[in-house]
Amino acid sequence: MSTLPGDRSDHDALGSMLRVNHAGEYGAARIYAGQMAILKDSSMSETIRHMAEQEEHHLAEFNRLIPEYKARPSALLPLWHVAGWALGAGTALLGKQAAMACTVAVETVIAEHYQEQLAALGEREPSLAATIAQFRAEELEHHDIGLEQGAELAPAYGLMSAVIKTGCRAAIAIAKRV
Ligand SMILES: [Fe+2]
Numbered sequence: 001m002s003t004l005p006g007d008r009s010d011h012d013a014l015g016s017m018l019r020v021n022h023a024g025e026y027g028a029a030r031i032y033a034g035q036m037a038i039l040k041d042s043s044m045s046e047t048i049r050h051m052a053e054q055e056e057h058h059l060a061e062f063n064r065l066i067p068e069y070k071a072r073p074s075a076l077l078p079l080w081h082v083a084g085w086a087l088g089a090g091t092a093l094l095g096k097q098a099a100m101a102c103t104v105a106v107e108t109v110i111a112e113h114y115q116e117q118l119a120a121l122g123e124r125e126p127s128l129a130a131t132i133a134q135f136r137a138e139e140l141e142h143h144d145i146g147l148e149q150g151a152e153l154a155p156a157y158g159l160m161s162a163v164i165k166t167g168c169r170a171a172i173a174i175a176k177r178v
Pocket residue numbers: 025028054055058135139
């Protein structure tokens with residue numbers, strides 16, 4: 001992550017960062033799309049639409065940064081496409097509180113992930129770091145909205161939260177490489 005041109009390991013590390021962030025925002029956009037498909041006529045629709053629009057912005061930014069950094073996108077985008085939508089729609093089918101429990105779990109893991117990247121970047125790549133910091137703040141906003149909207153009242157909240165967090169951490173570990 002130094003500015004040395006042709007520094008292979010730094011290029012690879014940045015490429016991995018952009019790949020996992022792009023895949024994560026791609027998956028997040030699909031989760032919110034899945035929620036919207038089920039809850040578009042509910043009292044939650046405006047809240048979910050607001051978060052979905054921010055995820056589309058996050059995704060658009062990494063769509064722009066992937067070629068700028070000559071990074072390779074995840075080869076598993078078709079998987080994130082299906083899995084993200086299924087997670088969003090599946091939890092929404094269990095009810096509004098379950099949808100919010102999904103949001104809280106996902107955004108907890110994404111915010112942790114962005115915090116780790118900011119620590120790893122330190123003073124390097126200030127423009128990228130600023131983007132990640134802004135997105136992290138918005139993920140935390142989504143997390144807080146989920147809690148305000150009754151996530152913890154969802155059936156089997158503790159179990160659902162643990163399963164979704166484990167799945168998200170696994171997806172992050174995979175998308176760093178593939
Ligand atoms: Fe996001």
